[in-house]
Amino acid sequence: MMIILKSKKRQPHQTEKTIQILKDKLRERKIKSKIIVLENIEVFLNEKRVVMKINNWIPSKRSPVYFRIAERYKNASYIFSKYLEMKKVPFIDNYHTFTRERNKLIQMFLLAIKGISIPKTYYSPAYDSRKIRNAARFLKFPVVIKLTEKERGEGVFLAKNAVEIKRILxxxxxxxxxxxxxLDNDFDYRILVLGHKTKLGETRTRTNKREFRNNACVGAVEEFFPAEEVPxxxxxxSEQSSRIMNIQVCGVDIIRSRKGKIYVIEVNFSPGFTLDEKMDELNQTADYLKKWHEKKY
Known part of the structure; x- marks a missing residue:
């Protein structure tokens, strides 16, 4: 059975007709095929398990996949192709396995497949009531909702029930x-990693009791401490995450749960630097860049 993966997004009549004709041509060649819609993909991520489903179909080696996807869903295509690659499911084209994106979706997927501890994460290119129910069963309430392209605390929401999820979506x-x-917490950590080595740590503690984000730009208080004191x-x-993301200068955000387990929340490839009196982050970064420059020149 060959899978033809297409988008539900409205296509020109000729495109839809072409896909159906292709299916007929495959049947003439005694190849069974099935059309599956990308928007129906559901992605379940944690450090122990990465699962992707499309309705009741789960990828298998006996079902090669042909991508017929619009550019709009390049991130969804990327993580699905990497999942197929991981499961050794043949697919066309290999083009879909390449991306320069490192947004929140791509990060969580790449960290999860390498066994890095992340918060349970659910994704679908298009949400509906059934998917929201599936997400709620997987994640439990409250649920954090993140717009993958936003940064510095923007586009991050907390939903206490399905009604709030629908409203935010x-x-x-x-x-x-x-x-x-x-992940219930009082504060989080930002670890500055330069050249895949830990150089500085900080805690970020929110001061507004009605706030759940620990970003400095929404009022959190920062306290820095040397690399020697980073657990x-x-x-x-943090160093593993920087290598997986292939980022030389990054800030790794971490939460330690009430039970003591640590989770990577995000790997910031362009971390903000605090302009205080000591300027610890800028000094560490300048030292690293100086050494890098000396090696190159």
Missing amino acids: GKNKGQEIILQEY SDMKKI
Whole structure:
């Protein structure tokens, strides 16, 4: 059985007709085929398991996939093709396995397939009531909703029930969105990693009791501490994450749960620097760039 993966997004009549004719031509050649819609993909991520489903179809080696997808869904195509690659399912074209994107969706997927501890994450290119129910069962409430292209705390919401999820999704139609489990915390960590080595740590503590985000730009208080004081488990996971993302200068955001387990929340490839008196982040970055420059020149 060959799978033809297409988009539900309205296509020109000729495109739809072409796909149907292709299906007929395959049947003439004694090849069974099935058309599957990309928007129906559901992605379930955590460090122990990565699962993708399309309705009741789960990819298998006996069902090669032909991508017939619009550019609009390049990120969804990328993670699906990498999943097929991981499961050793043949597909065409290999073009879909390449991307320069490192947004929140791509990050969570790449970290999860390498076994990095992340919050449980759910994604679909198009949400509906059934998918919201599936996400809620997987994540439990409250649920964190993130617009994947936003940064510095923007486009991040907390939903306490399905009605709130629908309302937030409705206000952000057309945006790529992931849903994540909420990890209860009082503060989080930002680990500055330069050249895949931990150079500085900080805690970010929110001061507004009605706020759940720990971003400095929404009022969180930052306290810096030297690399020697960064816990060993945080050093290890931060450096691993920077290598997986292939980012030389990054800030790795981490939450330690109430039970003591650490989770990577995000790998910031252009971390903001605090302009305080010590300017620790800028000094560390300048030192790293100086050494890098000396090696190159």
